[in-house]
Amino acid sequence: MFKKILLILLIINGGVMLSQNKIFPYEYSKVKLDNGLSAILIPMESAGTVAFYTVVRTGSRDEWEDGKSGFAHFFEHMMFRGTERFPGNVYDSIVTSIGADANAYTSSDLTVYHLNFAAEDLETVIDIESDRFQNLKYTKEQFQTEAGAVLGEYRLGRTNPRSVLFEELRNLAFDTHTYQHTTIGFEEDIKNMPNLYEYSLSFYQRYYRPENCVVLIVGDFDKANAKNWIEKYYGNWKSGYVEPNITPEPTQTEARLKEVVYEGRTLPMIAVTFKSDEFDVNNKKFLSKIPFAELAFGTTSDLYKKLVLQEQKVTFISAQPGMTRDPYFFSIFATVKDEKDIDYVISEIKNCIEYFKNNLVDNQKLENLKKRNKYSFLLGLDSPRGVAAGLPQYIALSGGISVIDSLFTNLEKITPEDVKKTVNEYFIPERSNTIILRGKK
Amino acid sequence: MNSTKLLIILFLLIQPLSVAMTNNLNIDNNRLVLLPVKSDPSISLKIWFKVGSQNDPVGKEGLAALTAQMLTEGGTTNNSYDQILDKLFPLAASYQADLSTEMTVFEGRTHKDNLDVYYSLFVDQLLNPNFKEEDFNRLKNNLLNYLNTTLKYSSDEELGKAILYNEIFDGTRYAHVLQGTISGLNNLTIDDVKNFYKKYFNRNNFVIGVGGGYDEKLVKKLWTDLQKLPEGEERKVEVPSPKKIEGLNVTIVDKNTNATAISFGFPINILRNHSDWYALALANSWFGEHRNSSSHLYQVIREQRGLNYGDYSYIENFPLAGRRTKPPTNVSRRQQIFEVWIRPVPNDAKHFTLRAAVRELEKIVENGLSQDAFDQTRKFLQKYVLHYASTTSEKLGYAIDDKFYGMNGSHLKSFRDAMSKVTLEEVNNAIKKHLQYENMEIVFVTNNGQKLKDDLAANAPSPIQYSSPKAQSILDEDKFIVNYKLPIKMEKIEILTVEDLFK
Numbered sequence: 001m002f003k004k005i006l007l008i009l010l011i012i013n014g015g016v017m018l019s020q021n022k023i024f025p026y027e028y029s030k031v032k033l034d035n036g037l038s039a040i041l042i043p044m045e046s047a048g049t050v051a052f053y054t055v056v057r058t059g060s061r062d063e064w065e066d067g068k069s070g071f072a073h074f075f076e077h078m079m080f081r082g083t084e085r086f087p088g089n090v091y092d093s094i095v096t097s098i099g100a101d102a103n104a105y106t107s108s109d110l111t112v113y114h115l116n117f118a119a120e121d122l123e124t125v126i127d128i129e130s131d132r133f134q135n136l137k138y139t140k141e142q143f144q145t146e147a148g149a150v151l152g153e154y155r156l157g158r159t160n161p162r163s164v165l166f167e168e169l170r171n172l173a174f175d176t177h178t179y180q181h182t183t184i185g186f187e188e189d190i191k192n193m194p195n196l197y198e199y200s201l202s203f204y205q206r207y208y209r210p211e212n213c214v215v216l217i218v219g220d221f222d223k224a225n226a227k228n229w230i231e232k233y234y235g236n237w238k239s240g241y242v243e244p245n246i247t248p249e250p251t252q253t254e255a256r257l258k259e260v261v262y263e264g265r266t267l268p269m270i271a272v273t274f275k276s277d278e279f280d281v282n283n284k285k286f287l288s289k290i291p292f293a294e295l296a297f298g299t300t301s302d303l304y305k306k307l308v309l310q311e312q313k314v315t316f317i318s319a320q321p322g323m324t325r326d327p328y329f330f331s332i333f334a335t336v337k338d339e340k341d342i343d344y345v346i347s348e349i350k351n352c353i354e355y356f357k358n359n360l361v362d363n364q365k366l367e368n369l370k371k372r373n374k375y376s377f378l379l380g381l382d383s384p385r386g387v388a389a390g391l392p393q394y395i396a397l398s399g400g401i402s403v404i405d406s407l408f409t410n411l412e413k414i415t416p417e418d419v420k421k422t423v424n425e426y427f428i429p430e431r432s433n434t435i436i437l438r439g440k441k
Numbered sequence: 442m443n444s445t446k447l448l449i450i451l452f453l454l455i456q457p458l459s460v461a462m463t464n465n466l467n468i469d470n471n472r473l474v475l476l477p478v479k480s481d482p483s484i485s486l487k488i489w490f491k492v493g494s495q496n497d498p499v500g501k502e503g504l505a506a507l508t509a510q511m512l513t514e515g516g517t518t519n520n521s522y523d524q525i526l527d528k529l530f531p532l533a534a535s536y537q538a539d540l541s542t543e544m545t546v547f548e549g550r551t552h553k554d555n556l557d558v559y560y561s562l563f564v565d566q567l568l569n570p571n572f573k574e575e576d577f578n579r580l581k582n583n584l585l586n587y588l589n590t591t592l593k594y595s596s597d598e599e600l601g602k603a604i605l606y607n608e609i610f611d612g613t614r615y616a617h618v619l620q621g622t623i624s625g626l627n628n629l630t631i632d633d634v635k636n637f638y639k640k641y642f643n644r645n646n647f648v649i650g651v652g653g654g655y656d657e658k659l660v661k662k663l664w665t666d667l668q669k670l671p672e673g674e675e676r677k678v679e680v681p682s683p684k685k686i687e688g689l690n691v692t693i694v695d696k697n698t699n700a701t702a703i704s705f706g707f708p709i710n711i712l713r714n715h716s717d718w719y720a721l722a723l724a725n726s727w728f729g730e731h732r733n734s735s736s737h738l739y740q741v742i743r744e745q746r747g748l749n750y751g752d753y754s755y756i757e758n759f760p761l762a763g764r765r766t767k768p769p770t771n772v773s774r775r776q777q778i779f780e781v782w783i784r785p786v787p788n789d790a791k792h793f794t795l796r797a798a799v800r801e802l803e804k805i806v807e808n809g810l811s812q813d814a815f816d817q818t819r820k821f822l823q824k825y826v827l828h829y830a831s832t833t834s835e836k837l838g839y840a841i842d843d844k845f846y847g848m849n850g851s852h853l854k855s856f857r858d859a860m861s862k863v864t865l866e867e868v869n870n871a872i873k874k875h876l877q878y879e880n881m882e883i884v885f886v887t888n889n890g891q892k893l894k895d896d897l898a899a900n901a902p903s904p905i906q907y908s909s910p911k912a913q914s915i916l917d918e919d920k921f922i923v924n925y926k927l928p929i930k931m932e933k934i935e936i937l938t939v940e941d942l943f944k
Contacts, residue, residue, distance in 0.1 A: 090641065141911065151787075152785060308579075
């Protein structure tokens with residue numbers, strides 16, 4: 001996670017901050033249309049290829065109505081069903097004929113549509129993409145058929161214990177906020193999707209609006225042309241975004257623990273999480289948990305060395321700081337070799353946290369982490385896709401990529417003392433949610 | 442003289458120069474793959490050792506995998522594994538040993554700034570592994586866990602594919618999965634690993650690949666340093682000859698599942714250096730381009746009928762297909778199969794879906810591609826192939842595979858060029874020559890195995906219920922699919938229980 005953050009930060013001026021040398025070679029510009037649509041243009045040398053991303057700042061977080069979980073992801077599928085001008089099969093055949101690599105994904109806070117293609121096809125891509133965002137049209141029949149594919153995708157996920165663990169974790173940690181469900185949604189809601197045709201139209205009307213979308217273009221292209229095409233093809237898109245009515249999650253008051261059984265065989269898995277805050281670039285407490293994830297639980301941490309390399313009781317351990325629009329959690333995931341060690345591993349994780357409540361993280365390690373993130377960023381810039389792929393999360397969180405500037409500056413200032421303070425404030429039992437998953441015997 | 446001729450002459454003049462440059466390094470051209478990209482701030486290293494899971498000794502399946510892991514996830518005589526992790530950490534660089542059936546590629550990438558530190562760790566790892574008991578135990582256990590739990594119980598799709606390869610290559614050294622077998626792994630000792638290393642990771646059994654913004658001195662140094670590897674020789678392994686498949690053979694992995702994974706296929710005698718390959722690749726792209734909605738199978742099974750998440754076909758090995766969107770590199774092999782991958786379908790649609798897929802295969806074999814399909818796919822691939830390798834590291838991977846297959850020039854370039862020359866007739870001839878639908882291995886991972894066995898053997902109709910209304914044209918076509926004849930004999934259907942697999 002930290003790696004990704006830095007990736008973005010440095011795009012703006014990370015190099016200056018890190019080494020007084022500008023390390024990011026690309027400059028970007030922003031276009032803002034009257035209807036609220038933003039476009040970010042990042043020209044770079046790339047042997048004639050371009051990455052085109054549309055970020056919709058709507059994800060499973062926005063599924064606030066009862067029985068509608070999983071809808072943002074489902075809707076992502078519907079976006080491939082075409083318009084009057086370019087019906088689904090025509091859209092497909094255009095994408096095919098230009099040999100574009102096209103796909104989409106959905107997560108808690110966003111839905112992203114992306115294409116990689118030859119630079120000469122940029123106008124074509126802007127034409128077909130802008131059209132489906134404004135004029136999507138599908139029949140009830142097509143809608144219902146797609147629901148079957150989504151159910152197939154859900155079934156696929158259930159054969160993976162990690163998905164089951166994650167689904168149970170969300171459900172345990174949240175009571176009222178929409179983060180209660182994962183992106184794929186609750187099974188009963190997915191099964192009911194074929195009946196929600198009318199709802200799907202309203203979903204499109206409310207969320208697929210220019211104020212809620214950001215277009216990102218990276219690669220070998222002419223900036224002036226791209227700007228003209230954005231104005232030409234997106235200019236008539238009507239604004240009208242309606243905000244979701246999400247119920248905030250009340251403050252958790254006691255520790256929660258749930259044991260679940262996976263319908264198959266697996267090594268036991270555990271998730272230990274602590275509620276924290278929403279993404280806020282000016283919240284030092286929030287930012288300090290980002291380096292903490294790597295320093296306390298990453299591959300160079302003492303805990304990793306003890307549990308994975310020396311005692312060999314754990315085959316996998318990793319922590320995610322959690323960066324979301326609304327308050328979420330910091331999570332530690334571990335796969336345990338033997339069931340009898342589950343309690344031991346949980347207590348080791350807790351001991352590790354207690355240790356950092358009383359002791360500072362090693363300053364040299366913190367500096368190494370900063371260096372690592374610089375090179376991690378540089379190594380990620382090996383193609384337009386590499387540059388583009390890291391940006392959507394920040395667009396979802398803040399609406400643009402300028403936030404990265406201050407994010408980077410602030411992360412650079414994090415000290416071992418800040419980390420210690422954060423551990424003391426967030427990592428307390430009443431904020432915790434723990435899942436223990438075992439396979440069927 | 443016309444300009445083409447002039448270009449050819451110029452080309453011929455330039456060619457020997459580049460050979461001479463390589464010779465300046467005093468390195469055998471057959472053992473060197475260079476991909477200089479001056480503007481690239483990173484350097485990619487790939488050392489291809491001519492060894493893979495096919496070299497596992499009988500009864501010690503898993504040895505190649507464990508040795509490869511010991512080399513990159515274990516310590517050396519100079520650094521313990523945790524010290525290595527600490528040193529790599531600030532560089533944001535790593536290396537790994539990618540194992541496949543015939544290749545092990547020790548590879549990694551670093552930023553130029555960190556080359557010295559990175560290079561010394563990289564080479565130290567290859568030259569001075571210490572093969573410690575604690576690393577051996579940890580990594581062996583990981584492989585056993587993979588076979589005992591992950592592969593059997595966490596991904597029915599990967600399981601189905603593993604069994605498909607198992608059945609097709611039964612009796613050959615291609616049959617077992619890369620991770621080996623449970624008994625094979627249990628038989629291994631640390632001395633087996635040391636001996637395997639000496640035998641295969643020797644100074645005459647590798648090809649060096651270097652790409653990105655490197656300096657020629659690096660290549661020289663790498664070559665010189667790797668001469669410190671043990672003395673040895675390249676060891677050729679016979680190309681496996683899979684048994685002839687007669688009729689439709691079915692293997693059912695019986696386990697408690699809420700959806701059914703299906704894979705089927707048969708060996709094909711064509712590699713990418715074959716003159717028909719690009720024509721067949723075009724046909725395969727139309728029929729089942731990986732993770733692409735242009736795939737015809739995807740259209741029939743997912744798009745029109747909503748039965749699953751995707752349906753694809755392959756003429757080259759494509760491991761871990763669920764985790765990547767583009768073909769992998771360095772998984773080359775001398776015997777390929779044609780493979781169809783049907784992602785999980787509802788249990789009550791399994792017989793129907795198999796019928797629908799085989800029927801489409803029959804149609805392409807019998808009728809070939811239409812002019813429209815041909816035109817569209819040709820155009821598609823001309824540009825789509827660009828995305829197969831967008832980074833230096835990926836391009837270097839392809840260049841090494843070019844060496845493996847003895848390609849005349851770059852495969853990806855030839856692929857694109859071929860798309861402007863290939864004819865519909867060549868494509869349809871290639872289909873006729875290399876594809877068929879009557880002799881195949883079919884694998885189901887599903888519940889109620891006995892019921893499926895009875896249904897298949899009886900060729901019982903497989904009516905289909907959709908959760909949503911379908912167009913009349915689809916329903917009309919379904920009538921043919923429901924009763925489509927799949928001649929499967931009872932004695933050709935085998936039921937396996939998941940607990941017994943990979944022993």
